[in-house]
Amino acid sequence: MSRVRRNTDSNKKIWIIIFVIFSVFCIIFFAARGRFTAPLGERVAITVLAPLQNIVSKIGNEIHYATAGIWEVVTVYKQNQMLKSEVEQLRDLNLQSNELASENERLRALLGYKDSAKQFDLVTAEVVSRDSATWTDMIIINRGTNDGVKKDMAVITPQGLVGNVAEAYGSYAKVQLLLDPRSAVGTIVQRPESRVAGIVEGNPGDKTLARMVNIPKDADVVEGDQVVTSGFGGIYPKGIAVGKVQRIENDEGGLLKYALLKPAVDFQRIEEVAVIVNSREALPLPITQPDVKPAAGAAK
Amino acid sequence: MKYCLIWGLVLAGGYVLQTAFLPLINFYGIGVDVLLLLTVSFGLLNGQRLGGLFGFMAGLLQDLASGTFLGTNTLSKMLIGYVFGLASQRVFKEKFFLPIMSAIVATFLNYFILAVLMLLLGYRFNFLQHLQMAFLPTIIYNSVAAFPVHLFVCWLCDKMKEK
Numbered sequence: 001m002s003r004v005r006r007n008t009d010s011n012k013k014i015w016i017i018i019f020v021i022f023s024v025f026c027i028i029f030f031a032a033r034g035r036f037t038a039p040l041g042e043r044v045a046i047t048v049l050a051p052l053q054n055i056v057s058k059i060g061n062e063i064h065y066a067t068a069g070i071w072e073v074v075t076v077y078k079q080n081q082m083l084k085s086e087v088e089q090l091r092d093l094n095l096q097s098n099e100l101a102s103e104n105e106r107l108r109a110l111l112g113y114k115d116s117a118k119q120f121d122l123v124t125a126e127v128v129s130r131d132s133a134t135w136t137d138m139i140i141i142n143r144g145t146n147d148g149v150k151k152d153m154a155v156i157t158p159q160g161l162v163g164n165v166a167e168a169y170g171s172y173a174k175v176q177l178l179l180d181p182r183s184a185v186g187t188i189v190q191r192p193e194s195r196v197a198g199i200v201e202g203n204p205g206d207k208t209l210a211r212m213v214n215i216p217k218d219a220d221v222v223e224g225d226q227v228v229t230s231g232f233g234g235i236y237p238k239g240i241a242v243g244k245v246q247r248i249e250n251d252e253g254g255l256l257k258y259a260l261l262k263p264a265v266d267f268q269r270i271e272e273v274a275v276i277v278n279s280r281e282a283l284p285l286p287i288t289q290p291d292v293k294p295a296a297g298a299a300k
Numbered sequence: 301m302k303y304c305l306i307w308g309l310v311l312a313g314g315y316v317l318q319t320a321f322l323p324l325i326n327f328y329g330i331g332v333d334v335l336l337l338l339t340v341s342f343g344l345l346n347g348q349r350l351g352g353l354f355g356f357m358a359g360l361l362q363d364l365a366s367g368t369f370l371g372t373n374t375l376s377k378m379l380i381g382y383v384f385g386l387a388s389q390r391v392f393k394e395k396f397f398l399p400i401m402s403a404i405v406a407t408f409l410n411y412f413i414l415a416v417l418m419l420l421l422g423y424r425f426n427f428l429q430h431l432q433m434a435f436l437p438t439i440i441y442n443s444v445a446a447f448p449v450h451l452f453v454c455w456l457c458d459k460m461k462e463k
Contacts (some may be wrong), residue, residue, distance in 0.1 A: 017382070020356075021375065028371035032421050038370060044363040049312060053320035060321040129319035131366035133332040135418055140319075158380040166367055174367045179329075181423050204418060205425030206433055207329045268328055 050172040053129040121278035137177040160241030160264025184231035212259040237279040314323040330437040340455035348385030356382025401449030
């Protein structure tokens, strides 16, 4: 009798496990297609955890700076020698850059450009946390809707594009990095002879490189090309540095190729970012169908 | 209820540590998966049912807080908690190598489940390259952190049993 009962219990347990696994499977696939979200759960998790992450992150950074300081003292002689030679190199570079800066100044005045940074209203934020154990790449920053940060705003550093705001809460926001496989950024090759457009997305196979896809096989893209945002799509303003082409590989289909980019931003050492809360740059007009008038003869 | 609250706090603390402090020693964005190690140790000490439940909660917390695909870590950690819970009657819990070997097996299982889910979701990646870039560093980090985490979970379980 007890054996029968044990068997029934065991069957019941197996059915419960199968039901739970199936339910979670459904949630994963519906959530990945945007048909299922848990905004309340996410909001509660962020509201409770983000302040703690903020405190722990600050303590961690203090410890990091202290240990880095001690290490610098230990290696000060070697650094001094290196810095001396670097000063010499920088003097040469400075001469060259002064020349370029004055040329740049003249060209800017000629074209009537304003200083590039003035076209954006920026809100600076500190990175509070980053979860490395997932296959996606998101960070939490300590600015949210209270600071004017909204969903889909572009996030940058002086080096280039970081990503976009995926979700904004009161004092915190989730930022989807350029390296996240779900991100897609409209880009263009900066070289004047090329200007090839493509989409840069995260590369799930390699967290250090992004991938510029949908490039025709005969397109003029070479290693070392700088890639910047194209401004299409309305999220990212035009001209923000995205990365540099490291190598080019053929797509499986054979008609297209893709470029692997070394991101302009060092995502390993990302501590502070700026959110573009307002861009005065006019976004490109949507593509419209040209008016095709029928030929005079054809109308008759 | 009190135990649930304590283990909830442990999970939250583990997640905060994993995301806000340990990234300082990350290797190209890869670091210790504290929640996975907690799940493994908890499963080994408390059996399949509680192990699965703990893994479910740990994964759900990670999914909600990190903004990744909802449910992926919930599923992988729940299964891992359950599987290691099944082994709870068959192992010597005080052995030094138990948490380390368990961490290696759990990291592999977690990687395998998440890789299959990513493929099912339509994301393609170079398996060998990813193995080298993400899996190997994670194995090393998790093996190093496994023993202290296991000691902590053992200590907390003992304290709760005393009470």
